Amino acid sequence: MHKYTIKVPSSTSNIGPGFDVLGLGLKLFLTVHVTVHDDERPTTIEYTDKTPKGSVSLDLEENLITKTALYLARSYGTTLPNGLELVVDNDIPLGRGLGSSGTAIVAGVMLANVACGLNLPKERLLDYCIMVEGHPDNVAASLLGGFVGSYLNEKATSLPKMKWGAENTIKQENIPYKTSACIKMKWSKAVKVVVVIPKFELATSLARSVLPQQYSRSDVVFNLQRVTVLTHALGEDVPNPEVIHEAMQDRIHQYYRRKLIPGLPEILALKPGFMDGFIGACMSGAGPTVLILATENFEAIGKKIQEIFMNTKDENGKGIDSFVKVLDVFEDGAVVINEDN
Structure with a gap:
């Protein structure tokens, strides 16, 4: 048995005129505590009491963290292994404009990357985040941190149609590389x-x-x-x-x-x-x-x-x-x- 933790910062976006362009990673976190058991017990996900019961699905094919992880894993011809026990401790309020869905998506690609041994760089993980989210501002800020400006490349206008679950037959080679460009900018320590x-x-x-x-x-x-x-x-x-x-x-x-x-x-x-x-x-x-x-x-x-x-x-x-x-x-x-x- 071994354990690791995935920690993803919340984000804000737009910051006034930067609609769908600017993002900012913030010190408010979604944390996934992962225990990898040595047996073949089914993988499960649960939440601490910070998340109201019933507000988030615990079905691996419906929960945004795990279904994103499965989406990435399946595109590489694999799936999440058995024996994972996932406990989510989320300080980010849902549906309030602090990137709660983006953090879940980032947590999902990070989970698949580690659990399935994919060893993908963040640049490639961002492509998958954009496939799910549709725009890079929040997911880029959560994945990369800091004050981020981004745009979608023209190839992103013709991304393959996304499907969840068993209908996801897309292969990783069909997902374009570098669907966006992101740059981290300086943020004043005084602000x-x-x-x-x-x-x-x-x-x-x-x-x-x-x-x-x-x-x-x-x-x-x-x-x-x-x-x-x-x-x-x-x-x-x-x-x-x-x-x-x-x-x-x-x-x-x-x-x-x-x-x-x-x-x-x-x-x-x-x-x-x-x-x-x-x-x-x-x-x-x-x-x-x-x-x-x-x-x-x-x-x-x-x-x-x-x-x-x-x-x-x-x-x-x-x-x-x-x-x-x-x-x-x-x-x-x-x-x-x-x-x-």
Whole structure:
């Protein structure tokens, strides 16, 4: 018997104007504790009590971690071995815009890579993550860590249709190599992330459904200008709040999604000077979590954002309850740790 642990950081994406481009790995983790037994007992997966019972399937063909692992394994003509006991300890809230599905996908490819002895580099694992997720921003940040910019290559527009389970007959040679390009950028050590997480879920599919199919040239140029400045401004040792705040403005997705999150318009309207240390605010991914960039007064800023949520009434006339986490950027990405003594 031996043991190892797979540790995958959560992620946020977009950071204002970087829609489907920017991702950021955060020190909030999904951890899979793997025990490899010497007998042929069936492989199982279970969750600690941090994950509500019934919220995640324990069927290996339905659970996102294990079915991703099986997808990768089967493309190499193998499968997950018997004798695996998987215990998932997940600190990442589900469906809140912190990359919970992306972390599960990354955990799945890491699991297959180790359990099946594939020894694939992260660059190749990212191809499989994109096959499952469809876009690289969150999975790249969780797999590689840090502040990541990415794009899909043209070959990604003609990826083979993905199938789960026994219908998955795809071979690894049919999955294009280097379906995306990713680059890690500098993130200022002075900037922390404050996430304010409303106590309701927002499906990414719904958040995407409200976006238009076409945009004006002026709106596209507006975002291009700002994302170019933002990627450099966030790496400065002494960040400029005014520059970063303006560079976090967006006309591609947040305007259209604001009606899905009560209180979001008021939060996005906040400017430097609102509180000492406040730099800017944006949706985290597709929401409903709000991401705040700050250099000081982290807890106090988070509390003020909570008050805005609570003072905004939902369709039932109730305030929006939420909780706060102050997070550092995690630069290392997904790791496998040998737990044998």
